[in-house]
Amino acid sequence: MSSTLNVVTSQEYKYGFVTDIEADSVAPGLNEDVIRFISAKKGEPDWLLAFRLKAYRHWLTMTEPEWAKVEYPKPDFQKIVYYSAPKPKKPQYASMDEVDPELRRTFEKLGVPIHEQEALAGVAVDVVFDSVSVTTTYREKLAAVGIIFCSFSEAVKSHPDLVKQYLGSVVPSSDNFYAALNSAVFTDGSFVFIPKGVACPMDLSTYFRINNKESGQFERTLIVAEEGASVSYLEGCTAPQFDTNQLHAAVVELVALDRASIKYSTVQNWYAGDKNGVGGIFNFVTKRGLCKGKASHISWTQVETGSAITWKYPSCVLLGDDSIGEFYSVALTNHKQQADTGTKMVHIGRNTKSTIISKGISAGDSSNSYRGLVKVQPKAEGARNFSQCDSMLIGQSCSASTFPYIEVQNRSARVEHEATTSKIGEEQLLYFQQRGIPAEEAISMIINGFCKDVFRELPMEFAVEATKLLSLKLEGSVG
Amino acid sequence: MLSIKNLTASINGTPVLKGIDLEIKAGEIHAIMGPNGSGKSTLGKVLVGHPAYEVTGGEVLYEGRNLFDMAADERARAGLFMGFQHPIEVPGVSNAAFLRLAYNKKAEAEGRDELDPLEFDDFIHEKIKLVAMKEEFLDRSLNEGFSGGEKKRNEILQMAVLEPKLAILDELDSGLDIDALRVLGDAVNKLQRPDRALLIITHFPRILETIQPQFVHVLSGGRILKSAGKELAIELEDRGYDWVLEEAAAGGAR
Ligand SMILES: Nc1ncnc2c1ncn2[C@@H]1O[C@H](COP(=O)(O)OP(=O)(O)OP(=O)(O)O)[C@@H](O)[C@H]1O
Numbered sequence: 001m002s003s004t005l006n007v008v009t010s011q012e013y014k015y016g017f018v019t020d021i022e023a024d025s026v027a028p029g030l031n032e033d034v035i036r037f038i039s040a041k042k043g044e045p046d047w048l049l050a051f052r053l054k055a056y057r058h059w060l061t062m063t064e065p066e067w068a069k070v071e072y073p074k075p076d077f078q079k080i081v082y083y084s085a086p087k088p089k090k091p092q093y094a095s096m097d098e099v100d101p102e103l104r105r106t107f108e109k110l111g112v113p114i115h116e117q118e119a120l121a122g123v124a125v126d127v128v129f130d131s132v133s134v135t136t137t138y139r140e141k142l143a144a145v146g147i148i149f150c151s152f153s154e155a156v157k158s159h160p161d162l163v164k165q166y167l168g169s170v171v172p173s174s175d176n177f178y179a180a181l182n183s184a185v186f187t188d189g190s191f192v193f194i195p196k197g198v199a200c201p202m203d204l205s206t207y208f209r210i211n212n213k214e215s216g217q218f219e220r221t222l223i224v225a226e227e228g229a230s231v232s233y234l235e236g237c238t239a240p241q242f243d244t245n246q247l248h249a250a251v252v253e254l255v256a257l258d259r260a261s262i263k264y265s266t267v268q269n270w271y272a273g274d275k276n277g278v279g280g281i282f283n284f285v286t287k288r289g290l291c292k293g294k295a296s297h298i299s300w301t302q303v304e305t306g307s308a309i310t311w312k313y314p315s316c317v318l319l320g321d322d323s324i325g326e327f328y329s330v331a332l333t334n335h336k337q338q339a340d341t342g343t344k345m346v347h348i349g350r351n352t353k354s355t356i357i358s359k360g361i362s363a364g365d366s367s368n369s370y371r372g373l374v375k376v377q378p379k380a381e382g383a384r385n386f387s388q389c390d391s392m393l394i395g396q397s398c399s400a401s402t403f404p405y406i407e408v409q410n411r412s413a414r415v416e417h418e419a420t421t422s423k424i425g426e427e428q429l430l431y432f433q434q435r436g437i438p439a440e441e442a443i444s445m446i447i448n449g450f451c452k453d454v455f456r457e458l459p460m461e462f463a464v465e466a467t468k469l470l471s472l473k474l475e476g477s478v479g
Numbered sequence: 480m481l482s483i484k485n486l487t488a489s490i491n492g493t494p495v496l497k498g499i500d501l502e503i504k505a506g507e508i509h510a511i512m513g514p515n516g517s518g519k520s521t522l523g524k525v526l527v528g529h530p531a532y533e534v535t536g537g538e539v540l541y542e543g544r545n546l547f548d549m550a551a552d553e554r555a556r557a558g559l560f561m562g563f564q565h566p567i568e569v570p571g572v573s574n575a576a577f578l579r580l581a582y583n584k585k586a587e588a589e590g591r592d593e594l595d596p597l598e599f600d601d602f603i604h605e606k607i608k609l610v611a612m613k614e615e616f617l618d619r620s621l622n623e624g625f626s627g628g629e630k631k632r633n634e635i636l637q638m639a640v641l642e643p644k645l646a647i648l649d650e651l652d653s654g655l656d657i658d659a660l661r662v663l664g665d666a667v668n669k670l671q672r673p674d675r676a677l678l679i680i681t682h683f684p685r686i687l688e689t690i691q692p693q694f695v696h697v698l699s700g701g702r703i704l705k706s707a708g709k710e711l712a713i714e715l716e717d718r719g720y721d722w723v724l725e726e727a728a729a730g731g732a733r
Pocket residue numbers: 490491493495513514515516517518519520521522564
């Protein structure tokens with residue numbers, strides 16, 4: 001009776017199918033002409049092309065970051081397809097019925113509601129397929145209260161001034177290697193604007209899907225909540241199963257003005273590669289929120305389960321006095337997955353508060369790192385941070401690391417950091433089994449207990465999904 | 480109910496059980512005593528299917544079935560229970576949720592109705608009375624931060640919920656205060672029936688005054704060296720284990 005640990009783990013990735021659909025793509029490779037092509041294809045104004053070219057020229061001077069605890073073959077940026085769009089029968093879909101039936105079936109299979117009638121009660125959805133936004137539901141209903149929720153490309157056309165005002169205001173195009181690349185070649189994404197005093201009446205959601213084998217996905221999301229406005233935004237993602245790696249380099253910018261609140265939740269389930277680490281998405285994402293106004297509030301909740309490599313640090317810049325930043329994260333890695341994820345909380349305003357709760361779960365041969373920075377600037381009188389970073393190991397050959405960086409330049413600040421590492425070992429499992437509970441259910445119960453503080457931050461339906469997803473991802477890793 | 484024949488087992492290649500023979504019938508209460516490190520807990524863990532132990536020989540029949548053909552959780556649902564010497568802590572998992580899942584798994588296996596959270600709430604309130612446990616322990620994380628005695632109380636609560644056919648209680652008495660020992664001893668007695676059996680592992684005769692065994696066995700060096708009636712427990716208390724070892728070495732009776 002050898003160890004029950006490490007037996008299987010091969011719950012197949014059920015989103016790994018490819019949709020056979022005609023796509024309108026540019027040849028692989030990157031140069032100024034490709035950027036001009038993308039911009040022209042989208043009928044963009046000159047200022048946006050200039051933004052892209054500036055970012056591109058800066059990107060050429062940059063090198064890929066090496067500091068993360070991940071190892072991977074560097075992507076060949078000349079082999080990537082920077083624009084791929086499902087070829088529409090007509091240039092614009094007037095209604096869902098005009099969407100290619102093959103594409104509609106894809107989203108049905110994924111369980112993403114793109115028909116308003118079938119939509120989840122109270123969730124408006126924007127769907128991005130490869131580089132292009134396919135549909136946005138409930139738009140009219142939202143417009144009635146002044147909310148703008150549409151694809152990024154559309155926002156550029158219909159609300160250019162808003163886009164121009166806020167694009168790059170939180171993540172400058174020169175911010176980092178992948179943000180610069182995204183700024184040069186981003187194709188679509190979502191745009192949300194909640195006007196002054198409006199509480200968004202439903203959760204907004206974007207569903208991202210990479211379909212094309214060679215295409216990278218470079219989406220751009222911008223959410224602005226004006227004074228006293230509030231919104232809860234959900235992001236989900238999957239990709240087909242290929243034996244090559246695809247690059248996903250997104251940028252998400254959030255802006256919260258006085259007393260505004262933005263809650264951003266992600267369940268990331270990009271294809272993670274197979275058991276031997278072949279294939280999978282390289283997920284290099286820059287997400288940052290600016291608490292610009294007084295008493296503004298930005299909260300990131302993420303459940304990261306997919307991707308071969310995850311490099312992602314949803315952050316908050318706490319500029320306004322009394323503003324609050326939160327980061328709740330569950331990152332699960334299995335097999336050969338590698339994740340280096342965490343957050344940055346930059347306290348600039350007075351009495352700013354931040355909370356970091358990070359739960360890392362590693363199984364198989366995976367590597368899972370938390371990397372977080374808490375920075376208190378000189379003027380951040382009375383700033384407070386609480387960080388809790390817990391790691392759980394399943395089996396013998398995985399690893400977990402924690403890299404907390406703390407820089408405090410104001411003596412009145414209070415920064416607390418707690419960290420624990422635990423193991424789901426044989427003893428714990430035997431205890432459950434001895435009470436008649438099968439190993440799989442035991443793991444699911446232990447993991448849910450471990451992640452409880454994060455899951456309770458998720459909207460109800462997402463929390464249920466996340467719970468199931470974690471169990472699925474760990475199926476057989478102990479058994 | 481349980482029939483152990485020449486059972487040998489090792490951990491990390493080191494033999495710990497070196498030929499155990501033991502017969503437990505329905506309605507019986509057995510006690511196992513013996514020096515530290517003699518293999519008492521090991522015997523229990525092997526019986527309930529701890530994966531770290533390798534069974535190297537012998538045979539165990541549980542209600543006529545080969546015990547080693549059953550997975551650990553299957554053994555539990557078939558009525559085998561072990562109250563652990565050192566119950567493990569599980570942060571974030573509520574005690575009540577754990578108890579309910581365990582109850583429902585067994586109910587499902589036996590074709591009985593599962594209990595929803597409200598029904599279970601009524602059910603568990605009767606059970607906690609039996610072990611005099613405070614309600615607040617139901618909402619706490621499973622064993623997390625429980626004192627040694629509280630953990631033992633929680634083990635007996637689980638036993639009361641699952642009503643096992645054969646319960647192995649490993650040092651239930653260690654870490655218990657005098658009152659708790661009496662309460663839990665009484666609870667175990669109340670749970671005992673003619674169709675159930677108990678195997679009590681202990682160092683002290685005191686608990687055997689409440690839970691009175693018909694058989695006391697001395698386990699030493701991975702073997703049962705002596706078996707007798709409950710008077711043996713008292714004799715061991717007075718004389719220690721050396722004489723048993725000497726007797727055995729001299730080829731004495733078992
Ligand atoms: N993981 C292990 N590796 C090596 N030896 C082990 C391991 N686990 C237990 N042992 C050894 O097996 C022997 C039997 O241990 P066991 O816990 O069964 O003793 P016990 O009779 O219950 O003792 P106590 O009265 O102290 O509880 C001991 O010598 C112990 O050191």
